[in-house]
Structures are given as C-alpha cells and as structure tokens.
Amino acid sequence: MRPRRRGADTVQFDWITITAQIANFLVLIWLLKRFLYAPITDAMARREERIATRLSQARLARAEAEHEAQVLSDSRKALKEAWEEELRKARQDAAALRKQLQDEARNEISQQREGWLAQAETERADTLHDIRLRLNKQVFTVVRRVLSDLADTKLTSQVANAFTRQLETLAPEQREKLADTIRKDDRAVVESGLDLPSATRSHITRAIHQNLADGAEVTYRLDRSLLLGIRLTIGQMTIEWSAGRHLEKLEKAASEAIEAEFAEARR
Amino acid sequence: MDINPDTWILLDWNGWHINATIAFTWGVMAVLVVASWLITARLSDGENVSRWQVMLEVIVTGIRDQIAEVGTETPGRYLPFIGTLFLFIATANILTIIPGYRPPTGSLSTTSALAICVLIAVPLFSITQQGLGSYLRGYLRPSPFMLPFNILAEATRTIALAVRLYGNVMSGTVIAGILLSIAPFFFPVLMQLLGLLTGLIQAYIFAVLAMVYIASASRAGPHHTHDPAPEPSRNEGE
Structure with missing residues (x-):
C-alpha cells in the first residue's frame, strides 16, 4: 500500500516538522545525556580514579620497598663496616698483645740473663776471693x-x-819510756821462737843493759808462735823483731787488699 | 519517486499528521536510547569490560577528543550537544541499509532543525561562558561597521550547514533512484555503500563544524583575542 502524499515532491519548509524535529533533538540530547554520556564518562572517571589510586598505591608500596631496601642495604653496610672495624681492632690488639708479650718475654729473659750473669759474677768473685784467701794463707x-x-x-x-840493732836505733822518747818502765819494774822478758844459745842471750842482755837499764833482770822464754823472731816485753810495752810478726802483718795487709778489691768488685 | 520524507504521511489523526521524517526520527532515537540504556545498565568500572561498553567508550572518547582538538578546554561541556549531533546524523544515515527506511536527515526540515539548534547553541554556549555583554560585543568586532556582516555571517552559516547536510543525504537518495532506473541491480548497491560512507562523513562534518562555530564564538571574548581556528573549507563532502 502506498502512503498518502501531502504536497508535491518539492523542497519545502514544514515548520511543524522543523519544530517537532527540534523538540526531538532536544529530547534526544537529554536522553543520551541521561543514558549514554553521563554513565560512560562516570564509569571511565571511576576507572581512571581507581587506576590512579592503584598506581599511587603501587608507587607508595614501591617507595616503601625501596626505602626498606635502602635501610636494609645501609644496615648491612654498617654491619660490614662495624665487622671490619672490629676485625681491624682485633688484629691491632692481637699485634699489640704479641708485641707486648714478646717485649715482656725479652725483658724477662734479659733480666734472667742479667741475674744469671750477676750471680755467676758473684759466684766467680766469691770463688776468686776464697781462692785468694786460701792461697794467701797457704803462701804464709x-x-x-x-x-x-x-x-x-x-x-x-x-x-x-x-833485734839489738833495733834497740840501738830506738827513738829517744821511746827509749826513755822503756827505761822508766824497766826501772820501776826492774824486769824484762825476752821471748823467742827458737831456743836462744847462751852467747846470743848474753848479747841481748848486754844490749838491754846498755840501751835501757843497766842491771835489769832479763828472763828468756820460748814462744813458737814468734817463729823466727825475738820479743822484749817490759811491763805493758813490747819491742819485737819477728819474721812471724812481719808475716802476720803482711798476711793481714794482703787479706785487707784482697777484701778491698773484692768489695770494689762487688760495688 | 519521493525524495522528501516530509511529504510521506504515515498517520493522520484529527488534523495532526505524523510524517515519515518524524516517525523515522523517533525510530533512530529509540535505537540510540535503547542501545545506550542496554549497554550502560551493566556498566563496569573494573578491569572486565564488555565489548559493547568498550565500543561506547571508544565513541564517547573519540567525540570528546575531536571536541578537544577543535580547541576547547572543557570538552565535557559540549559533549552532549556535539555528540548527539554526530550520533543522530550517523545513525540516521547508517540505517539506510534497512529496506524501506528513509533517512530523516534527507529532509530539509530535519537538517534545518539541527542547523537552528546549532544557531541557538552557538550564542548560548558563548553567553554562558563569557556573559551576554561580551558575546554581543563580539558582533561589533573588529569595528561596529562590521555588525551587519557579522549577523549575515551567522545566518548564512546556519543555512549553509542545513543545506549541506540536506543536499548530501538527499542527493544520495536521488542518485540511487536515478541509477536504479538506468542500471538496476548493481549500481544501486555501490551507491548504497557510498551513501553509508558519505553519511558518516556528513555526520562528522556537521558535528565538527558546529563545534568550530561554538568554539570560535566562545573565543571571540575579551580574553581570547587571537584568531579563531580556521574554518574547514566549504566544499568538503560535497
């Protein structure tokens, strides 16, 4: 069935249709805005927002992770540095300790050696001293x-x-003193290491009479300790010429010299 | 043969008649709204998105990007108007593959209505953005002497917009009819295919031109002294 026609096939303005189309278009705008643009743009905006949120979260998480990694790396580095420092310190301590121990041992050894040397020296000096004394004694x-x-x-x-020469060469004051003593006591004792022959005795007696007191009584005694010698005792005073006495003096002097040298060496 | 769907009366009731233009416009509207509603009723803002939603998102994003390319800073503001222009014209033209369908864009009433909408929208957007005084002062630029020419330009622009769309779509129908009488079977099919292509191009041109007009009018304010974007040449798609 053919539709009914209104008017000819000419281009014409149908104002009613134009108005209706304007209305239709406005309605369509409203409808599409309601059902198409708003929901679609909203959905896209929501999605973009969510993606942005996730991205920012991911960025945050990444930043946190990087921070954590940095912290871990820093702490590991610090640990390693501390470890190396400790190791270095321990090595230094060990070296110092070893040096100290070595020094102590060296000092100890050197002290011991000095002690031994000193002891040995002392022992040697003692031994030498003994030997000298003994030799001295032996010699005499x-x-x-x-x-x-x-x-x-x-x-x-x-x-x-x-002896008689000694009497003759006595100092005058000593001679005077002896003479005084013998005058008071009127007695002189002559001791000898060997038995004196009578000629010798009379020679001595004569010398006493001539030099000290004429007529004084002279008594002769034997004293082996005098060795080779003669001793005149008048009261508390004595005049003596004796090899034994000389030897004693010599021995004493030698001993003193040895002792002095020993003391010097000790110092 | 009819080339004007306005004259094709489908329903006549107490002196009110529903012609094919209005009826098919309702059909296109129904298709658009129902499809949008069906898809957006199950929208997902997560990772798993249905193909239909992806399609809609691609379309909406594409329109928004086109609006932004023309040079506006807030494409969301113009999206419903420009987007609806494009979607309506494109759908109306694409549906020509359905036998018996007559595109409402082939009617001068429809294209005039759309052009009038643009004519009204241009100052409306401009006024809401920069104020009435600033918009009116735009007509006096560069000198008050230009006032009649500016008004003339506004009017001719609207008429050109209407006639361009009407002429293109109607010509498709006319050429198809002529070819059908000369060489049936083969050529009409090719022309139908060509019609699909020109229909989409026309939808694109109409929407972009509307956007250019709106953008240039909005930029003519006191804070936008630089030259408006160059208008597309007047003979594209024709």
Whole structure:
C-alpha cells in the first residue's frame, strides 16, 4: 500500500516538522545525556580514579620497598663496616698483645740473663776471693814452714843482731819510756821462737843493759808462735823483731787488699 | 519517486499528521536510547569490560577528543550537544541499509532543525561562558561597521550547514533512484555503500563544524583575542 502524499515532491519548509524535529533533538540530547554520556564518562572517571589510586598505591608500596631496601642495604653496610672495624681492632690488639708479650718475654729473659750473669759474677768473685784467701794463707803457711825449717842457731843470732840493732836505733822518747818502765819494774822478758844459745842471750842482755837499764833482770822464754823472731816485753810495752810478726802483718795487709778489691768488685 | 520524507504521511489523526521524517526520527532515537540504556545498565568500572561498553567508550572518547582538538578546554561541556549531533546524523544515515527506511536527515526540515539548534547553541554556549555583554560585543568586532556582516555571517552559516547536510543525504537518495532506473541491480548497491560512507562523513562534518562555530564564538571574548581556528573549507563532502 502506498502512503498518502501531502504536497508535491518539492523542497519545502514544514515548520511543524522543523519544530517537532527540534523538540526531538532536544529530547534526544537529554536522553543520551541521561543514558549514554553521563554513565560512560562516570564509569571511565571511576576507572581512571581507581587506576590512579592503584598506581599511587603501587608507587607508595614501591617507595616503601625501596626505602626498606635502602635501610636494609645501609644496615648491612654498617654491619660490614662495624665487622671490619672490629676485625681491624682485633688484629691491632692481637699485634699489640704479641708485641707486648714478646717485649715482656725479652725483658724477662734479659733480666734472667742479667741475674744469671750477676750471680755467676758473684759466684766467680766469691770463688776468686776464697781462692785468694786460701792461697794467701797457704803462701804464709808455706813461708812459715820454710822459715821454721830454715831457722837455726845462726839465723837466730842474726835475728838477735837485728833485734839489738833495733834497740840501738830506738827513738829517744821511746827509749826513755822503756827505761822508766824497766826501772820501776826492774824486769824484762825476752821471748823467742827458737831456743836462744847462751852467747846470743848474753848479747841481748848486754844490749838491754846498755840501751835501757843497766842491771835489769832479763828472763828468756820460748814462744813458737814468734817463729823466727825475738820479743822484749817490759811491763805493758813490747819491742819485737819477728819474721812471724812481719808475716802476720803482711798476711793481714794482703787479706785487707784482697777484701778491698773484692768489695770494689762487688760495688 | 519521493525524495522528501516530509511529504510521506504515515498517520493522520484529527488534523495532526505524523510524517515519515518524524516517525523515522523517533525510530533512530529509540535505537540510540535503547542501545545506550542496554549497554550502560551493566556498566563496569573494573578491569572486565564488555565489548559493547568498550565500543561506547571508544565513541564517547573519540567525540570528546575531536571536541578537544577543535580547541576547547572543557570538552565535557559540549559533549552532549556535539555528540548527539554526530550520533543522530550517523545513525540516521547508517540505517539506510534497512529496506524501506528513509533517512530523516534527507529532509530539509530535519537538517534545518539541527542547523537552528546549532544557531541557538552557538550564542548560548558563548553567553554562558563569557556573559551576554561580551558575546554581543563580539558582533561589533573588529569595528561596529562590521555588525551587519557579522549577523549575515551567522545566518548564512546556519543555512549553509542545513543545506549541506540536506543536499548530501538527499542527493544520495536521488542518485540511487536515478541509477536504479538506468542500471538496476548493481549500481544501486555501490551507491548504497557510498551513501553509508558519505553519511558518516556528513555526520562528522556537521558535528565538527558546529563545534568550530561554538568554539570560535566562545573565543571571540575579551580574553581570547587571537584568531579563531580556521574554518574547514566549504566544499568538503560535497
């Protein structure tokens, strides 16, 4: 069926249709705005917002993770540094300790050695001292024996001669003193290491009478300790010429010299 | 043959008649609204998005990008108007593949109505954006002497917009009819295909031109002293 026609096939303005179309278009705008643009743009906006939120969350998480990683890395680095520092310190301490121990050991050894050396030196000095003393004594013992073995009448008279010469060469004040003593006591004792022959005795007695007091009584005694010698005792005073006495003096002097040297060495 | 759907009366009731233009416009509207409603009723803002939603998002984003390309800073403000222009014209033209359908855009009434909408929308957007005084002063630029020419330009622009769309769509129908009488079977099919292409191009041109007019009018304010975007040449698609 053909639709009805209104008017000819000419271009014409149908104002009613135009108005209706304007209305239709406005309605369509409203409808599409209501059902198409608003929902679609809203949905896209929501999605974009959510994506942005997730992205920002991811960024945040990433930043946190990076921060954590940085913190971990820093702490690991710090640990390593501390460890290395400790190790270095421990090595230094160990080296210092080793040096200290070495020094101590060296000092100890050196002290011990010094002690040993000192001890050895002391022992050597003691031994030497002993040896010297013993040698000294031995020497004088031998000398005494030699003297006693060699002592005979002739030698004794030589000793008496020496004694009388001593009397003669006495200092005047000593001689005066002796003479005073013998005058008070009127007695003189002559001791000798060997038995004196009578000629020698009379020679001595004569010398006493001539030099000290004429007529004084002279008594003779034997004293082996004098060895080769003669001793005149008047009261508290004595005059003596004796090899034994000389030897004693010599021995004493030698001993003193040895002791002094020893003391010097000790110092 | 009819080339004007306005003259095709489908229903006549007490002196009120419903012609094919209005009826098919309602059909196109119904298709658009129902499809939008069906898809947007199950919208997802998560990762799993249906293909239909993706399609709608692509369309909406594409329109928005086109609006932004013309040079406006707030494409969302113009999206319903420009988007509806494009979607309506495109759908009306694409549906020509349905036998018996006559595109409402082939009626001068429809294209005039759309052009009048643009004519009204241009000052409306401009006034809401920069105020009435600033908009009116735009007619006096660059000198008050230009006032009649500016008004003339506004009027001819609207008429050109209406006639361009009408002429293109109607010509498609006319050419198809002529070819059908000369060489049936084969050529009409090709022309139908060509009609689909020109229909989409016309939808695009109409929407973009409307946007350019709106944008240039909005930019003519006191804060936008630079030259408006160059208008597309007057003979594209024709």
